[in-house]
Amino acid sequence: MTKADTSYFHTSLDSSGDLDPERFLLEVDSQFRSPELKEEVRWRLNVLTDISAMPDLLEASTALRTRLTQIFTAGGDEMTVLSRLKELTEVPGNDGKPLDLRRFLKRTRRTYSESEYRAILGKKLENTRVQLENLLLFYPDAEGDLQQLVKALQDLQTLMLDLGRKTQDVKDQEDKLRAGPVFRKYEELKSRFLKDWLARFGNIPDAEISGLTPEEIQKLILEHQRHQMTALLRTKIRPVDTDMTPHLSLHDTLEGEFKDPEFWKLANSHVKSGFRQWVLAAIQAFGMLKGQRYAFFQSESDKDQYLLFGLGVSSIPTIPGAPIVMVPYIKPFARKAGYLLEIRKRELGDPKEYHHELMHYVMPFLYAFDQLKEFRVSRDLIQYFNGRY
Numbered sequence: 001m002t003k004a005d006t007s008y009f010h011t012s013l014d015s016s017g018d019l020d021p022e023r024f025l026l027e028v029d030s031q032f033r034s035p036e037l038k039e040e041v042r043w044r045l046n047v048l049t050d051i052s053a054m055p056d057l058l059e060a061s062t063a064l065r066t067r068l069t070q071i072f073t074a075g076g077d078e079m080t081v082l083s084r085l086k087e088l089t090e091v092p093g094n095d096g097k098p099l100d101l102r103r104f105l106k107r108t109r110r111t112y113s114e115s116e117y118r119a120i121l122g123k124k125l126e127n128t129r130v131q132l133e134n135l136l137l138f139y140p141d142a143e144g145d146l147q148q149l150v151k152a153l154q155d156l157q158t159l160m161l162d163l164g165r166k167t168q169d170v171k172d173q174e175d176k177l178r179a180g181p182v183f184r185k186y187e188e189l190k191s192r193f194l195k196d197w198l199a200r201f202g203n204i205p206d207a208e209i210s211g212l213t214p215e216e217i218q219k220l221i222l223e224h225q226r227h228q229m230t231a232l233l234r235t236k237i238r239p240v241d242t243d244m245t246p247h248l249s250l251h252d253t254l255e256g257e258f259k260d261p262e263f264w265k266l267a268n269s270h271v272k273s274g275f276r277q278w279v280l281a282a283i284q285a286f287g288m289l290k291g292q293r294y295a296f297f298q299s300e301s302d303k304d305q306y307l308l309f310g311l312g313v314s315s316i317p318t319i320p321g322a323p324i325v326m327v328p329y330i331k332p333f334a335r336k337a338g339y340l341l342e343i344r345k346r347e348l349g350d351p352k353e354y355h356h357e358l359m360h361y362v363m364p365f366l367y368a369f370d371q372l373k374e375f376r377v378s379r380d381l382i383q384y385f386n387g388r389y
Contacts (some may be wrong), residue, residue: 003280019043025045040082047104050104053116055119068088071088127376132153145182159173197284203374225289233300238300241297247310247331252344265288279329287309305361306332310329313327
């Protein structure tokens with residue numbers, strides 16, 4: 001691998017947050033062709049997912065993450081990387097003794113303690129909630145079923161957090177939920193999302209997609225994501241794997257409710273629809289498969305320019321149990337003195353100067369996406385933003 005190829009793994013190594021196994025595997029898949037190498041990565045990532053939920057294995061989890069990222073930041077050809085992976089069979093445990101990773105390979109035979117089971121279930125519940133918010137946005141026709149699942153997840157979490165209840169009661173409730181029609185509907189919608197993704201970004205006919213297995217769908221999506229990332233790099237922008245959850249509040253101008261009258265005063269319905277569709281397409285293509293409500297990009301020609309595509313909450317529902325309404329937005333950033341700084345209205349007093357600054361940071365990304373035929377950026381939006389610039 002070249003130095004550029006290891007940029008994601010350097011980011012993972014330097015980050016203090018959780019490692020995203022799916023994104024890590026996607027990066028490996030985009031750079032290597034060896035099925036054996038990918039399988040060697042996969043089972044170790046599965047082990048990392050398991051032990052990261054176990055408080056008594058915190059040091060082992062950190063050591064495994066570090067070793068995995070170091071293997072790929074060190075560079076080398078496929079045979080070299082594969083050799084390093086095969087040597088990674090042990091990491092130091094919390095007691096200082098070596099922990100054999102291979103003992104976690106037979107996952108179906110693994111017996112968890114009650115505290116481990118509840119910790120793992122808590123992570124599953126959180127992941128499902130994130131997926132639900134995404135599905136509610138893209139499939140409002142299924143809101144009734146999905147809101148039933150939201151309520152069922154709340155009930156299960158309440159039961160899980162009650163340490164006075166037997167763990168077997170929690171497990172029985174989880175099994176009952178998974179076997180029920182509402183959870184099956186949720187699983188069907190997740191599959192539908194993947195198929196819709198392929199139909200749009202892979203340009204594959206519905207008849208062909210309908211005959212694919214889930215494994216074949218995932219494989220095709222990975223291939224098309226590699227193509228998208230390569231195409232983005234040719235247009236001088238790239239996805240950045242940085243935790244942007246602190247920045248998921250709406251932007252004060254570039255948001256889907258169009259509350260800045262000065263900026264949007266000449267925008268017609270085609271411009272506004274084009275803006276919303278651009279944001280949603282970017283998040284669907286690069287964020288949703290990882291369970292995220294955002295996608296983050298960096299300019300390759302000016303590495304101090306960034307753009308976040310996000311989904312934010314415009315207001316908290318006043319009716320208990322009412323669905324949260326998500327609003328698409330974009331948020332430009334500049335890196336100054338080592339910090340990511342938002343381009344915000346209050347930093348620039350003159351509205352004309354502020355709007356020009358916004359467009360200066362947005363336009364390179366708009367042009368880059370416009371060169372990707374799968375995104376079909378609105379002509380009306382491009383013309384409007386050009387006029388603002």
